[in-house]
Amino acid sequence: MKKIFFIAIVLFSCQSFSQSMFGKKPLLNMQDWDKQRVYWGYFLGFNSYDFKFDYDPTYYEKNNDLDVEVRTNIGFNVGLVGNLRLMEYLDLRFEPGLYYSQRNLHFPNIANQGSANREVNSTYIHFPLLLKFSALRTGNVRPFVVGGFSSTLNLSSNFNSKDDNYEGRFRMKQWTNNYELGVGVDLYFEYFKFSPSIRGVFGIDDELIRDNRPESPWTGGIESMKTRGIFVNFTFH
Numbered sequence: 001m002k003k004i005f006f007i008a009i010v011l012f013s014c015q016s017f018s019q020s021m022f023g024k025k026p027l028l029n030m031q032d033w034d035k036q037r038v039y040w041g042y043f044l045g046f047n048s049y050d051f052k053f054d055y056d057p058t059y060y061e062k063n064n065d066l067d068v069e070v071r072t073n074i075g076f077n078v079g080l081v082g083n084l085r086l087m088e089y090l091d092l093r094f095e096p097g098l099y100y101s102q103r104n105l106h107f108p109n110i111a112n113q114g115s116a117n118r119e120v121n122s123t124y125i126h127f128p129l130l131l132k133f134s135a136l137r138t139g140n141v142r143p144f145v146v147g148g149f150s151s152t153l154n155l156s157s158n159f160n161s162k163d164d165n166y167e168g169r170f171r172m173k174q175w176t177n178n179y180e181l182g183v184g185v186d187l188y189f190e191y192f193k194f195s196p197s198i199r200g201v202f203g204i205d206d207e208l209i210r211d212n213r214p215e216s217p218w219t220g221g222i223e224s225m226k227t228r229g230i231f232v233n234f235t236f237h
Helices: 002-022 057-063
Strands: 038-055 069-072 074-087 090-094 097-106 117-134 141-154 175-188 193-203 222-236
Touching: 038 057, 038 069, 038 097, 074 117, 074 222, 117 175, 141 193, 175 222
Parallel strands: none
Antiparallel strands: 038 074, 038 222, 069 097, 074 090, 074 097, 090 117, 097 117, 117 141, 141 175, 175 193, 193 222
């Protein structure tokens, strides 16, 4: 009986939530929130960073047509959101955040496994400036698309190190620029607005700092190394 009673409460709560958010005539929450000129929030989330490598023709001649292998991991994000209302369906957003990530690189042309692998741990301070295009609000739900540009400061880049991969030091540039595209949805609750979103981040600049020797098996023949990433953020206003 206790289990049946518990299940009944859960089903009733889910039904009530569904009716309040997606029903034909839901009770509208926070009706005037989006009319504010400026408002603030914060986000928590996850990321998966990757690298996109481009090579010159000599690279494949030396490496048997094998690309650098990138093994991605899940990192996490935290940051603030500032929203400026430009017009009814358009907002300007600034979302500075701290992003932690790890990528493991495997260089196929190096026989020694210890030297062939590089663990790239990155701590980023991310500065995106985005335009948010919102659809017409339906009940307590409002989808949106977002896009813009960002600059990223890599606190773990090793950009000023004189040591390179021959001493086990993988180096990257300190600052990079990106463009971003994503989608999400605003859900309006009684006391707050919750906005889950997913966004792709695409690096514009080459981030790789070459080793001191041009024939380096780690960086020789690589024309560019650019960030690719996916962010899943949960924003609260």
